[in-house]
Amino acid sequence: MKITAVAETETTTRSVSIAETLRCAILAGEFSPGERMIEINLSERLNVSRTPIRAAFQALAGEGLLVHTPNKGYYVREFSLEDIVQAYEIRAALEGLAARRAAQAGMTTEQMEAVEEALSAGDALVDQEAFTPEDRSHYGQINKTFHDIVHAAGGSTMIRDMLRISQQVAPSSHHNVIAFEPRDVRRRHDDHHRIYEAILTRDGGRAEILMRDHVESVKLSLIRTLHSKPHAE
């Protein structure tokens, strides 16, 4: 039998790992929106030449995290409030699509178990009077888990790519700013239950409508919040 040399070292090129590094740094808010990304600057900080830095910049520009202006360079993309609202609209449309497809295709046993675990954990959390910041962060994770599983179950590669891009639009700073009243969180958690139910019963139309409205409600919360204190930045 033919055995090709297996078990390669974790060979990733510098360009790829630097792109990963910078992606995390940008998403963590270590660069300000609109900030210019100076090649030689990062080249020194990361101990590589400009070449892999440029490659990483180009990759991140393709993902929409940086914007490029010829002869001027790369800048951290800044999102207007309008951009963020639009991103939620896109997410609503695409996550609705993914939920419908998930209902049509069905979930694997592992996915169902993972969703049920997330739902139970959420049940325990929202059953409190008030939320600590840790609770909020924890619920954020649970929420992400739920949506990720729906994407995995119903999202095609292309849908997931586009969802990833539209999710990057709302930077973490804004995400946390959104005032998540306990009442809103309970309502959204209840949405999760209903969406899962619709998927289980293979009701694609209902899953889609529920998911769309679920995501739209976050958009509306955002608009409401920023409307009541417009200059809260």
Next chain:
Amino acid sequence: MKITAVAETETTTRSVSIAETLRCAILAGEFSPGERMIEINLSERLNVSRTPIRAAFQALAGEGLLVHTPNKGYYVREFSLEDIVQAYEIRAALEGLAARRAAQAGMTTEQMEAVEEALSAGDALVDQEAFTPEDRSHYGQINKTFHDIVHAAGGSTMIRDMLRISQQVAPSSHHNVIAFEPRDVRRRHDDHHRIYEAILTRDGGRAEILMRDHVESVKLSLIRTLHSKPHAE
């Protein structure tokens, strides 16, 4: 195969103009899906060094026209039938969203005039018994005009970016392959009238539903066509 080089205007860099050149070449089908893009090869044919070629590759990879594998290079992305179907689903969702937003926002006078012109031109075309290939190509342009105006009226920057990507998925070869029966064309042209009417009357919900179904119907045509002659390639 001859690549028509884009004119080197002084206001843009080589990387940008080469990306433009290659984008057109790929969309025109001058490279086969899955084909490996060899840097030095193109570098000689276009009389530049490998550096701007690499930059162009990276940009095109960001747009989804090429895929990159570390240490192996860039390949022309190939789309499975499943990919194409998924792209139509995404388009249906996003174009529906754009139509709703267009209805909510309303159209400018110029946009309305352009749509009405496209609709009239279409009316004249579909009123025939049979279509020549020129007719079909002409109708394709009219169709594109209609959708572009709706995108312009209702699509945010982000929606339009994503639509552009999902429209690139179905290469021209496949596009033309789809058997557009006169009956289907007439039906779709009628859809355009109704969608426009819904936008004019500011009925966002109706505009969205009609547009979604309109795009989905193309998807279904495609599935039907490829099902009846599976190995028509």
Next chain:
DNA sequence: TCAAAGGATTTTGTGTACAATCTGAAAAAT
């Protein structure tokens, strides 16, 4: 004949030098 092994060739990844362009501040002119 076939498959594995090895090396030569090709191709991509990276560093670096230099050219082209932009930026910002000081100097000159009104």
Next chain:
DNA sequence: ATTTTTCAGATTGTACACAAAATCCTTTGA
């Protein structure tokens, strides 16, 4: 004082050389 001009420094764009990795082809062994 304000605007324009100029120019030096900084930054990006491009070419090229070399290193690292993959690919291809020949050779070798059963």
